[in-house]
Amino acid sequence: MNKPFGTHILEIGVNVMVPFIVLFGCYVVTHGHYGPGGGFQGGAIFAVAYMTLRLVKGRLSPLIIPIPMLLVIAGAGVGIFYLVGIVATFLGGLQGQFLDYALIFGKNEKRALGSLLVEVGVTITVASVLSLIYELLAISTKERFAEK
């Protein structure tokens, strides 16, 4: 999985496809309020973009994130979610409730912004965990069984 793979046709095809996959991922995440979609699905689509590049171009892929960095990003996604909850608790004063978006953004229409923020956190976590699993599987057996 680390060697460059395929011909010019594949490489150019990937170059054409990946921007559209990323765009579609953004659409699925932000449009999750109006149609089918949301954080989990959008995260999976972002991970697909990462993996396609990595599969076809191997080590020459323009975007390679090291494994510890991917773990940090996944933690940051969960952190956004917890942060929204904690900020709502403190902004509400005596009526503060964990994850009550109305206390941060306002009622009715504006309340949906809270769930959008939360879904962005979910997206970051799902995308980075799926890429993380790919990177773990891409460690070559030589590296894995290296002598101490």
Next chain:
Amino acid sequence: MRRTIFLLFPVLTIFYTLVFITSYFPPFGQVKSVASSRVSTYYIENAARETGSPNIVTGILADYRSFDTLMETTVIFIAGLGCVLILGLKRNHE
């Protein structure tokens, strides 16, 4: 061989119990069943107004049930950590 037969017994017992329990489920799509009589009517009537999102699924998933989604995200993060612990460590050859 004897061990397989011995293990087959509890498996079949549990399978039969689970299938037997399904005969007590309410019929699919029944209006008066417990699941579709209390909280779901409330959600259908109030979700769009209270959560502000026109998509009722997002309203329930990310607003009414946000604790559930929070813990799901945490579980996915922990699953990633587990994968790192299993696959990411360099092993010795002995």
